[in-house]
Amino acid sequence: MTPAPTSAGPTAYRASLLHFTADPAQTQHAHDWHEDGLLITENGHIKAAGDYAKLKHTLPPDTPLTDYSGKLIVPGFIDTHTHYPQTDMITSPAPGLLPWLQTYTFPTERQFSDPLHDADVASFFIDQLLRNGTTTAMVYCTVHPASVDAFFEASHARNLRMVAGKVLMDRNCPEFLQDTAEGGVRDSATLINKWHKHGRQLYAITPRFAPTSSDAQMQLAGELAQAYPDTYLQTHVAENTDELAWVKSLYPSARSYLDVYERFGMLRPRAMFGHCIWLDAVDRARMAATQSATAICATSNLFLGSGLFDFAAADAAQMSLSLATDVGGGTSFSMLQTMNETYKVACLGGTHLSALRLFYLATLGGARSMQLEGTIGNFQSGAEADFIVLDPQATPLLGRRSARTDSLEELLFALAILGDDRAIAATYSAGRCVHNREDQ
Ligand code: GUN
Ligand code: ZN
Numbered sequence: 030m031t032p033a034p035t036s037a038g039p040t041a042y043r044a045s046l047l048h049f050t051a052d053p054a055q056t057q058h059a060h061d062w063h064e065d066g067l068l069i070t071e072n073g074h075i076k077a078a079g080d081y082a083k084l085k086h087t088l089p090p091d092t093p094l095t096d097y098s099g100k101l102i103v104p105g106f107i108d109t110h111t112h113y114p115q116t117d118m119i120t121s122p123a124p125g126l127l128p129w130l131q132t133y134t135f136p137t138e139r140q141f142s143d144p145l146h147d148a149d150v151a152s153f154f155i156d157q158l159l160r161n162g163t164t165t166a167m168v169y170c171t172v173h174p175a176s177v178d179a180f181f182e183a184s185h186a187r188n189l190r191m192v193a194g195k196v197l198m199d200r201n202c203p204e205f206l207q208d209t210a211e212g213g214v215r216d217s218a219t220l221i222n223k224w225h226k227h228g229r230q231l232y233a234i235t236p237r238f239a240p241t242s243s244d245a246q247m248q249l250a251g252e253l254a255q256a257y258p259d260t261y262l263q264t265h266v267a268e269n270t271d272e273l274a275w276v277k278s279l280y281p282s283a284r285s286y287l288d289v290y291e292r293f294g295m296l297r298p299r300a301m302f303g304h305c306i307w308l309d310a311v312d313r314a315r316m317a318a319t320q321s322a323t324a325i326c327a328t329s330n331l332f333l334g335s336g337l338f339d340f341a342a343a344d345a346a347q348m349s350l351s352l353a354t355d356v357g358g359g360t361s362f363s364m365l366q367t368m369n370e371t372y373k374v375a376c377l378g379g380t381h382l383s384a385l386r387l388f389y390l391a392t393l394g395g396a397r398s399m400q401l402e403g404t405i406g407n408f409q410s411g412a413e414a415d416f417i418v419l420d421p422q423a424t425p426l427l428g429r430r431s432a433r434t435d436s437l438e439e440l441l442f443a444l445a446i447l448g449d450d451r452a453i454a455a456t457y458s459a460g461r462c463v464h465n466r467e468d469q
Contacts, residue, residue, distance in 0.1 A: 039076060040460065041088055042068045044097035044418065046078055047437070048104050048407040049393040053385040054344060060385055061408070062437055068102055070414040073188075073459035078408035097418050100454055101444075103388065104406055105164025105415035106364035107395025108354050110263065110303040110324035112169040113154040113180055113193075114138050115357030126269040126333050129358065135203050137357075138196075141171040147179030155183050157362045159464040162453040164415035165395070165405055167263055167301055167324070167353075168193040169235055172206050174216045181224045188228065188459050190405055190413060192261050194235035195220055199246045202237075210245035214253050221253075225260055229413075229459070233261035233301070239276050239289045251293035254300075261299045261399070266290065267312070268304035268326075269335045287312040296321045299400055303355060304329075305343070306336040313346035322349040322398035325390075327370040329355035338371075340380040351398040352390045364391045365448035372445065384441035414460035419444055423452040 046066030051059040067084040069076040069092075077084055088094070118137045123129035141147050158166055170176040170193055177195045184191040197213040198206060208216070217234055225232035234257075236242045236250045254262045267273060267286050276286045283289045287308060290296060296319035305316070305323045316323065325338050343350060352367050353359070361367065368387040375382045396406025405415050421431035421440060427447045434440040444452055456464035 039069055039071045039089065039092050041092055041094040042070075042097055042102060042418075043081055043094060044068070044100045044102040046102050046408065047388070047441075048078065049389045050407065050409075052394065053383060053389050059389065065098075066102070068408065068416065070460040073414055073461070075408050075410055075412045075414050077410060097454070099422070101419040101421065102416055103419060104392040104408065105417050105456065105458065106162050106391045107351065107399070107406060108158070108163045108166040108364060108367075109301055109322070109351040109395050109398060110169075110326055110353035111166050111356045111359070113151055114141050114169070114171045114176060116150055116154045116157070117357075119357040120360060121357065123333070125271060126335060126358070127271050127275075129333060134357075135206055138171040139203070139205050141173045141176040144175045144179060147173070147176045148183065151180045151183040155187065155189070159456045159458075160453060160466075160469070161362045161364065161450045162417040162419075162456050163362070163364055164417070164456065164458050165190045165399075165401075166192070167233060167261065167399070169237075169263065170195055172196045172198050172208050172213070174220060177220050177224070181227070181230050185228050185230055187463060188461070189463070190229040190231075190415065190458070192231040192233050192263075192399070193224075194233035194261070194263065197234075197236045197246055197250055198241040200243050201241050210243055210249055213246060214249040217250075217253060221257055221260055225257070231261060232257075233263045235262075236264050236295075238265040238272070239286065240272070240279060247289075247293040247295075251295050254297065255294055258297070259299070261301060262295055262297070263301045263303070264290065264295070265304055266302045267307040268330070269333070270307060273307050285309060285312050287315060291315060291319075301351075301398065303353065304335065304338075305348075306330060306338055310342070310346070313342060313348055317347045317349070320349065322351060324351055324353035324355075324398075325371060326353045326355035326359055327374045328360045328367055329358035330374065331370060332360050333358050337374050337378050339378055340375045340382065341378060344380075349398045350390060351395040352387075361449070363449045365445055365452060367391070368445040384438050384445055387445055388441055415458050417456050418454040419448070420452050420454040420466075423448065423454075427452065
């Protein structure tokens with residue numbers, strides 16, 4: 030299927046503009062804010078972002094201009110860890126990760142042997158991303174190659190920038206979900222050749238987690254990651270203490286859970302590790318030294334009782350951080366609600382996260398973690414025009430609170446703590462409107 034066309038010729042949007050050029054935790058001047066701003070796009074890319082008064086004269090006559098005055102335009106959110114096949118089982122209760130996997134996750138993922146089901150769920154999942162302002166996600170499919178085709182077909186048809194991969198899993202799971210060491214990696218190579226860099230699609234080699242891949246599969250997956258260094262790699266690490274004990278029993282000679290992945294050559298740029306709660310100081314240093322990235326999954330970690338991500342330790346080690354929903358362990362598709370819970374998790378660990386930092390982590394922080402800075406995540410000239418329109422008047426309470434905020438920081442806090450899909454007035458991908466709240 031050919032992707033939907035991007036709009037040609039310049040197009041302009043008037044609103045307050047916010048985007049980031051650096052991490053607010055590291056630099057004072059990390060963000061660019063234009064209260065009365067103008068965003069100009071052309072051929073699906075950012076042409077300019079700045080003050081309306083300065084830029085309006087640069088527009089050729091008859092340039093279409095959409096007036097979003099009173100609203101905020103920010104880069105599209107980036108969700109660096111989520112599972113599309115778990116959409117229909119979101120909010121499934123269980124006493125912890127391992128029983129949750131056995132009771133709900135594996136039976137749900139079994140249904141993805143049916144390509145019609147795959148297409149139906151992929152389409153609904155992508156609709157949810159867009160109505161929540163998420164324009165890029167790193168997505169787990171299931172063990173079935175058809176589940177990957179269904180996801181990429183749905184994403185490519187809408188010309189979205191998405192990353193996804195086939196789950197590799199050849200042991201310690203029900204037989205109906207097992208691949209084999211060689212078969213799983215062969216299928217992954219076929220999918221890389223079919224989808225990686227096909228339009229805006231990118232492939233992630235996806236061993237589910239160390240307990241469900243044999244040594245042989247881990248070895249082959251690591252070799253595949255080295256053979257295709259510009260692909261992504263995604264997996265789970267150090268999420269839950271029962272999982273940690275299980276990994277210790279499976280790999281008694283490994284220094285740590287993370288060390289299992291390092292032994293198989295999986296720590297590298299474009300490797301995204303979900304959770305990273307129960308890491309130690311050596312692990313954190315290895316994450317930073319290898320440019321491996323972390324997907325912080327706050328709603329999931331609270332829902333499954335997994336633990337609290339340690340921001341102070343992660344920042345001290347200079348780890349590369351990003352935010353993620355981890356649907357369906359996570360309880361919301363909304364990156365605003367994910368910011369809300371991330372803020373509280375950090376608070377409980379003694380770290381006060383600013384709203385600016387939360388918005389950075391959900392935009393440029395994600396892009397940097399994925400080595401996609403300059404492509405997505407901010408409004409630098411030439412970047413892809415993936416952006417969203419936030420509405421501070423979305424609900425009576427949000428409107429009332431927003432009207433009484435005294436600073437950008439307070440306004441962003443109100444959006445992060447009170448906002449959800451209702452606060453996303455519109456979502457644009459490659460310069461094209463892919464969600465308009467008024468049309469729903
Ligand atoms: N660890 C292994 N598989 C999964 C999964 O599907 N979700 C979460 N949250 N953790 C996992
Ligand atoms: Zn996950």
